[in-house]
Amino acid sequence: MSDLLQLLPIYAFMLIPVWIPLIAMTVGGLRDAISAPARRATAPRAAHAARAVSRSGGPRVPAAGTAA
Template sequence: MTLVPIFAFMLIPLWIPLAAMAFGALHDAVAAPARLRRRTTTEPARVSPSGPRVRAAGTAR
């Protein structure tokens, strides 16, 4: 029984990412409906007839 806490302590580098992944998955599952509701729109996207606005070559700062 003395080895169980030692092994658990040695596995801390494994437990931390697993806990973070579990928390992230839970957060994504809770936030997904709101994110989906925000993303869907009823009006069509507006597209400029002249294309996307981009800087001319060599003018990037």
């Protein structure tokens, strides 16, 4: 049992590159779950605004240095 208690901190330290992403994913998932209702309320307006920007009309202007 004492061998296990000595090796456990060593393995926990070695697995820091695994623990950091796991903690980040957990915190990010909790944050997304908490802010999801607020995002759901603004999603239709944001999608409409993105479509409106992509349909920009107007005259086509040649790039600098290409006009004849």
